[in-house]
Each structure stands twice: as structure tokens, then as C-alpha cells.
Amino acid sequence: QDAGGERELTDGFNLIIDALKLNGVKTLYAVPGIPITDFLRMSQAEGLRVLSFRHEQAAGYAASIAGYLTKQPGICVTVSAPGFLNGLTALAHATTNCFPMILISGSSEREIVDLQQGDYEEMDQLAIAKPLCKAAFRVLHAQDIGIGLARAIRAAVSGRPGGVYLDLPAKLFGQVMDAEAGRKSLVKVIDPAPAQIPAPESIKRALEVLKSAKKPLIILGKGAAYAQADDAVKALIEKSGVPFLPMSMAKGLLPDTHPQCAGAARSTVLKDSDVVMLIGARLNWLLSHGKGKAWGDAPKKFIQIDIEPKEMDSNVEIVAPVVGDIGSCVDALLKGMGDKWPAPSADWVSAVAKKREENVAKMAPRLMNNNVPMDYHGALGVLRTIVKERPDAILVNEGANTLDLARGIIDVYKPRKRIDVGTWGIMGIGMGYAVAAAVETGQRVLCVEGDSAFGFSGMEIETICRYGLPVCIVVFNNDGIYRGTDVNKTSDDPATTVFVKGARYDKMMEAFGGVGVNATSPDELKRAVNAAMDSGKPTLINAVLDPAAGSESGRIGNLNPQSQLKKK
Ligand code: ADP
Ligand code: MG
Numbered sequence: 001q002d003a004g005g006e007r008e009l010t011d012g013f014n015l016i017i018d019a020l021k022l023n024g025v026k027t028l029y030a031v032p033g034i035p036i037t038d039f040l041r042m043s044q045a046e047g048l049r050v051l052s053f054r055h056e057q058a059a060g061y062a063a064s065i066a067g068y069l070t071k072q073p074g075i076c077v078t079v080s081a082p083g084f085l086n087g088l089t090a091l092a093h094a095t096t097n098c099f100p101m102i103l104i105s106g107s108s109e110r111e112i113v114d115l116q117q118g119d120y121e122e123m124d125q126l127a128i129a130k131p132l133c134k135a136a137f138r139v140l141h142a143q144d145i146g147i148g149l150a151r152a153i154r155a156a157v158s159g160r161p162g163g164v165y166l167d168l169p170a171k172l173f174g175q176v177m178d179a180e181a182g183r184k185s186l187v188k189v190i191d192p193a194p195a196q197i198p199a200p201e202s203i204k205r206a207l208e209v210l211k212s213a214k215k216p217l218i219i220l221g222k223g224a225a226y227a228q229a230d231d232a233v234k235a236l237i238e239k240s241g242v243p244f245l246p247m248s249m250a251k252g253l254l255p256d257t258h259p260q261c262a263g264a265a266r267s268t269v270l271k272d273s274d275v276v277m278l279i280g281a282r283l284n285w286l287l288s289h290g291k292g293k294a295w296g297d298a299p300k301k302f303i304q305i306d307i308e309p310k311e312m313d314s315n316v317e318i319v320a321p322v323v324g325d326i327g328s329c330v331d332a333l334l335k336g337m338g339d340k341w342p343a344p345s346a347d348w349v350s351a352v353a354k355k356r357e358e359n360v361a362k363m364a365p366r367l368m369n370n371n372v373p374m375d376y377h378g379a380l381g382v383l384r385t386i387v388k389e390r391p392d393a394i395l396v397n398e399g400a401n402t403l404d405l406a407r408g409i410i411d412v413y414k415p416r417k418r419i420d421v422g423t424w425g426i427m428g429i430g431m432g433y434a435v436a437a438a439v440e441t442g443q444r445v446l447c448v449e450g451d452s453a454f455g456f457s458g459m460e461i462e463t464i465c466r467y468g469l470p471v472c473i474v475v476f477n478n479d480g481i482y483r484g485t486d487v488n489k490t491s492d493d494p495a496t497t498v499f500v501k502g503a504r505y506d507k508m509m510e511a512f513g514g515v516g517v518n519a520t521s522p523d524e525l526k527r528a529v530n531a532a533m534d535s536g537k538p539t540l541i542n543a544v545l546d547p548a549a550g551s552e553s554g555r556i557g558n559l560n561p562q563s564q565l566k567k568k
Helices: 012-022 035-046 056-072 080-097 112-114 125-132 142-156 170-172 179-185 200-211 220-228 230-240 263-272 285-290 326-337 346-367 377-387 401-409 430-441 452-456 458-466 507-510 520-536 555-561
Strands: 009-011 027-030 048-054 072-080 102-107 135-136 163-169 175-180 216-220 245-248 273-278 301-306 320-323 392-397 418-420 445-450 471-477 516-517 539-544
Touching: 009 012, 012 035, 012 142, 012 170, 012 179, 012 263, 027 056, 027 430, 035 048, 035 080, 048 430, 056 072, 056 080, 056 102, 056 418, 056 430, 072 080, 080 102, 080 125, 080 163, 080 392, 102 125, 102 142, 102 170, 112 320, 112 392, 125 135, 125 163, 135 142, 142 163, 142 179, 163 170, 175 179, 200 230, 200 273, 200 301, 200 320, 200 326, 216 230, 230 320, 230 326, 245 263, 263 346, 273 326, 301 326, 346 401, 377 445, 377 471, 392 401, 392 430, 401 445, 430 445, 430 452, 430 458, 430 471, 445 452, 452 471, 458 471, 458 507, 471 507, 471 520, 507 516, 507 539, 516 520, 520 539
Parallel strands: 027 048, 027 072, 072 102, 102 163, 135 163, 216 245, 216 273, 273 301, 301 320, 392 418, 392 445, 445 471, 471 539, 516 539
Antiparallel strands: 009 175
16 A cells, blocks of 8 residues: 555556566567557557567567577567467467467457457457467466466477467456556566486487498587577587588578588588488478488488477487487587597598589689679679678578578578578568567678568568668569569460569668669679668668579479479
């Protein structure tokens, strides 16, 4: 009771904000609307940074990658039903990619939703979210907000990270309770992602298998990058002397120019290796499920380090499963290796190095071409040099050919500097990722975007301009999906994969006060990107590519089903 005899009160709005702040949340990625508009206003007034997007999917992708970059759950806040569904794509994406994220959605009144009486934006959101995320919770009473958020945080970051849904019905926000009781109801999550120590026998087994190898290979995945055990991973690679292959978002964990990097000898090492140690990488489609042509005929033994026990034997037998967090596992391996670990066979190491040098040399002249209109290699050759000169910048990459070629051509030099389409190989992550990368790291961001990929989240350039973020977007504009050359022979409609010819994406940026540049040659591209990376001004460069450049589905055309009956 205060002096006036009135109880001090708090409410749902304030308790949610207090609970977020108590747990170190600094940023909300959101789209305002009923019932969360005032909640976002109050959050901003209370010192949380609220990034307000134009579409929930982009806000959600931003939150997901914030989780990846920081190991704290990225928080996305949406309105009910349609806003929730838009955010749900990103939540499923976070779960699939093992990124910690919490989607908080306002929802309609339970009484009406459960009787299906047709409320404003009626939807049973909790039920819909459940199969698409790691955990889903609903809070009905203000005094449960603290526990609800604590459960969400722990579920998102512990074990294999993933997406968590938190359902907050509109009525909860206004619920009033005694302020002191409210304060006591909040929970600060202690040790949200505890170390998971591997069993000593599993370490011994893994080292025995590795030691027996004639042609060992280590594959680093984005789980290894996420773990932020950078020094230990580097020490393991260098102490073992084993060639390593980084998956796309693990590029830069050790520099792509490291003498042991086998990125440019990928097909050789997959085929010819006899023992493969996977560190935070799944044997999913991105690694051809660990079998088939790509892996050659010789028998292979797999060692796998992963925090998720169920990942073992998912596609092929794992002879040495090591279950634990990557930091703890790699530390234990290093300890177990002792002081004199035998170097791998010199023949193997030099065969890999030779292959790599051949491939790099073959590529080099193509990267220096000055063709107009530009092709992928000419444009990417320029960006490759710019990234080399600016190793702290974050590279965002999406598209088909733009993705596949940039992944191979642009070297990355530091951990977690390359973020891309991830496990699903999706389009639309670009602008959300760019916003979060700039906000969470304070670094410059370079987005290398196919024109089609850019279209999925292009309106967020307004968001980038509004917050004045140091983001430079390069749209590889070849007039269409895969290519801009398809022709429809049966009607006046354009072919399904082509866009407006000669579109000027740079003018969109100018509409919001950003810098727009139309670049038609590698030289123009270079000047424009350097200027943007120097100034930090929001910039979009329309890079005019030959519409005939590119191939169907980039490197994964083999995944397209083929009709036997297709008319020629
Ligand atoms: P990539 O696509 O780069 O190959 P994946 O997403 O397939 O990577 O694999 C990442 C793996 O890393 C997942 O199986 C996940 O369980 C694991 N992982 C994520 N974080 C950790 C961690 N801190 N310690 C151990 N394993 C982790
Ligand atoms: Mg295109």
C-alpha cells in the first residue's frame, strides 16, 4: 500500500516488458496492429529497441537470424491470425535451421475462438503453431507471464536450438495485478543453455576412428558456427592437420583461404575420403544424405558431433557418435589428442591441396572478365575482392545462381559473416537478415540477391531506409527467375519465369531516400559497392546481368521432377 492507501498495480503490458528486459532482451522485431500496437509503443518507451517491419515474415526472419548470431532467442511480435501465419513461416524456418527464436503473437479471445463464434481474426493459433516449432505455450493469466517467457527462452536455446511460439490473448495485456506480486512472479532464466558434456567413451571412440583414417575429412556446419567455440574448432582443425570442408554458413569459421580448406576441392574430398567427422552439420540433402554418387564407392566411416542424439544414424550409420555441445566436445577431443597427434598422410593432404589449386586457377580468369552485360563471374569477382578487403562486413546471400555461384566464389574470412538461405534453400530471407545483421552486430552488411529472391522481401528496403541501416543491396538483375529468356509460345502472357525487362530496382531505393545506382559493368559495380560500404548509407545497386546468364535452378536443377510427356 502506498501513502495514499492505493495499491500499486501492474498489468500484462508491463509484465511482459519487464520479463523480457529481466532476461536481457534488447530488441523486438515486429509489425504493429491489433492487439499489440500499444504493447510495442510501451516497449519502445521502456527502452527496448522495436524494429517495425512491413511484413511479418521479414520480421520473423530477422528474429531467427538474430538468434543465430547472438545465441539469444530472437523475438518476433505479430498480430493475430494472418500476422501470426506470416510470422509462422519464419518460426518453422528457425526450427528447421536450429536457430533460437520466439514468436510472440497476440490472439483473439479464447471463449469465442473455442466456440468458433467468429471473433476478429479468429484462429486457434497455439494448435497451428505446435507442429511447426520446438515448443508452444499460451499464457492466460498475468501472474503466469514470467513463467511463460522463462519456458519459452529455455526451450528456444537449450539442446538443439529452435523456434518457440508464445500465444498471448488480447485480454492478457490489460489484466491488472498487484505490482509487488507481479515483480515476484517474474523469472530470470539461469543458465538457459547448459553445457552438455560428451561421454568420455564417445570421445575415445571418435579419436580412434579418426586416427585410423588414411584420408580424413572434417565437415563444419552452421551448428559449429552457432556454437561460438571458434578458437577450439580452429585448434582442432590445425592440430589434426585434417582437410576441412565448410558448409555455406560455416564458411569463415576458419578463413576460406586457410591451407587446410578443401572448399574448392569439394567433390574430391567427398568422394575420396575414408573417415568423415561432422561437426554441427547434418547429413541431409545438402550433403546428399551421406551416400550415392557424390560420396564415391569406397566405404566411409562417419564420426558425428551434435547436440541432438536423434540426429545420429539419420541417413547412414554413424560409427562414432559424440553427443554434446560443440564447445565441450571439441575441448574433450583436443584434450584426448594429447601432444603428439599423427599428421594425416602427406599424399592425401597434397592431393587435396593440388585439386584445390587447380580449381582456383581455373576459376581466376573468369572472375576478372569485364563483360557487358555482366555475367555472374564478372560481377562476383568484384564482390569477392570487396569482401576480402572488408572481412568484418556481414554477407547476406540468396537466389538460385546468385546463391550457388556466390557461395563458391566469395571467400569468407571470419566466423558468422555469411548468412544465407539455410537448410530449406528458401527465398525471402534477405532483407530481414540484413536488418538483424546490422542491428545485432553493428557491422556493415552486403546483400547479394537474385532479382527473384529480392522480390520476396523487397518492401523492407523502406525499413532499412527508415532506420538508416548500413546495408548495401546488390540485385543481380537478369530479368527473371533463373534466367530472363524464357518465351511463352501459347499466349500473350509473359513466360512464367520472366519479369519486366530492364527493371530498375535502384529507383525503389530512391523512393525511400536511400541511394540507388544502376551498374552495367564490373567497374561501375565496384565503385558503387565501395562507396556504399564506405558511407554506410542504405544503398541498392541494380546490377544489370545478361538475361541469358544462369541455369535452371542453379546447381540443384536435378531436384526438378521431369514429365515424360512434356511437349517438345
Ligand atoms: P549445415 O546446414 O551448415 O550443414 P545443419 O543445420 O545441417 O548445418 O546442422 C547443424 C547441426 O548443429 C544440427 O544438427 C544441430 O543440432 C547442431 N547444433 C546446433 N548447435 C549446436 C551446439 N551448440 N552444439 C552441438 N551441436 C549443435
Ligand atoms: Mg534472376
